[in-house]
Amino acid sequence: MTVPVPLRVAVIGAGSIAEAAHLPAVAAQAGGLLVVAIVDVDLTRARGVADRWGIPAAYSDVDIMLASERPDLVLVCTPPSAHRAAVISCLDAGAWVWCEKPPALSLAEYDDMAAHERDGGPYVAYVFQQRSGSAARTLRRHITDGTLGAPLVAMCETLWYRPAEYFDVPWRGRWSTEGGGPTMGHGIHQLDLLLWLLGDWTEIRASMGTLQRPVETEDVSMAMVRFAGGTMVSVVNSLLSPRETSRLRFDFTDATVELSHLYGYDNSHWTWTPAPHRAGAATVRHWPPEQDIGSGHAPALAALVASIRAGRRPEASGADGRRVLAFIAGLYRSAITDTTVRPTDLVPTDPFYRSMNGADD
Secondary structure (H helix, E strand, O other), X not given: OOOOOOEEEEEEOOOHHHHHHHHHHXXXXXXXXXXXXXEOOOHHHHHHHHHHHOOOOXXXXXXXXXXXXXXXXXXXXXXXXXXXXXXXXXXXXOOEEEEOOXXXXXXXXXHHHHXXXXXXXXXXXXXXXXXXXXXXXXXXXXXXXXXXXXXXEEEEEEEEEOOHHHHHOOOOOOHHHHOOOHHHHOOHHXXXXXXXXXXXXXXXXXXXXXXXXXXXXXXXXEEEEEEOOOOEEEEEEEOEEEEEEEEXXXXXXXXXXXXXXXXXXXXXXXEEEXXXXXXXXXXXXXXXXXXXXXXXXXXHHHHHHHHHHHOOOOOOEHHHHHHHHHHHHHHHHXXXXXXXXXXXXXXXXXHHHHOOOOOOX
């Protein structure tokens, strides 16, 4: 069997997420990827990461790197306000892109980036790694097959804690540079998993507040949501919760399925409880799955690499990657305007299409 030539990979952004998640994920791909360059506005920092990881080249300019190295895939690990420029430069240079969350600062930015994709690739996909675990993928198959009955009630909670000094980093907690607070920068992981499992939402009624942290965005948000299939969902996002947890609960006709973890899960973080009328029946006969693949960057990246080699649009790209950003825009629109919001409200003429807080500047 012919062994594929390793894809040439570049990394944009030499901050903590690159070394904590992206470079280890590349190393886990069994030689299928070769990191050829890293870029950062701070060239000294880029060179430091390059030295630690054996990366042959470091740059301070994205366009020079793209012209010199011609990577097949670029991992964008910059702060959110730099995503758009980096993604567009890479796509225009013919490189596929894997971009950290949140995808963009607005739906307008997201659609602008998508306009630079080409049929068959390159495409840009976004890092929504909570989808990648075997438990979530098993649950999705059950939902698609209807083996648990109809999804009736759900809860989606991201209850995290960030002290005031966390926001000393200048771009955090600002609409213009982070695009929002915990809803946008933290809860987006659980929200994407919720939407990936349940599908399209139809209306949202939300509230938010800045209760304690020195930010111009929210530090808490709450919402009640209806989905196209009729499911009713409560959503909570917080950075004020000392006992941190990430939690999803789904009450189906025939079972309750719960996930409780913090930043990642394996099968042990899930519980499946049959309804009383299904006790002893085959409702959860396929649980736990035979495989125990945890959520994380490595399995998500492996799926992206398979899509690149096949020349097909990957998951968490295009409309599939946009869904959670539209949901968050709807939540902010509802909270700020004190109205019920539907997806059809988020059109290009709406201020919340152009920015998450509906501001023109």
